[in-house]
Amino acid sequence: MPRKLPSSPALLDRYDKAILRLLQRDNRTAQRVIAESVALSTAAVQRRIAAMEAAGVIAANVALVNPEAVSATITSIVEVLLHDESAARVDAAKALFRATPEVQQCYYVTGGSSFVLVIVAPDMRRYERLTRLLFAENPCVKSYRSLIALDRVKTGGTITIPD
Incomplete structure (x- = not known):
């Protein structure tokens, strides 16, 4: 079950923010690589990403086309x-x-x-x-x-x- 986020996006913790920074650079980054970078398990990263998607913090995963x-x-x-x-x-x-x-x-x-x-x-x-x-x-x-x-x-x- 996805982790429940606080009601305010300003209350995202340091792990959520670190994950968001990495995803903004390249949203195809493997969750294993993200997990290593932010010192969490792959499962924890997966739960956090799912929670941020469900809460609307991550609005979309798109390709920027020239x-x-x-x-x-x-x-x-x-x-x-x-x-x-x-x-x-x-x-x-x-x-x-x-x-x-x-x-x-x-x-x-x-x-x-x-x-x-x-x-x-x-x-x-x-x-x-x-x-x-x-x-x-x-x-x-x-x-x-x-x-x-x-x-x-x-x-x-x-x-x-x-x-």
Whole structure:
């Protein structure tokens, strides 16, 4: 049976944190290797990983794909301003952005915008179609501003885990 985690992720112990650091570097690291590195048994590491997955601490195990390797050459950061921040408009926008595969990341933000999105598309023609669907023809959207990335200087998904 998986070990029960504390109700707060901030209460992860030093072993959990060490395991997370190793998994963030390479989630294919053998549990035997992790166990040796953190001075636990392989079974204990397996139980801890299962518990962190069940608790949502480990949200997914994914492969980070180089966009150019699959012909996704346009990366755009888009600021979106809704007409208003009513729950219905925000929820509708969230649902649409979640359902669009080209939207790689989406953040509901404070400040001068309602949302900031990272969109990856194969070419400018597809990107234009996306902007029409998501923004220009969307009655919830007041305005949007696209920033086309010239270079992907740093990308990733690792989180700094304090000791």
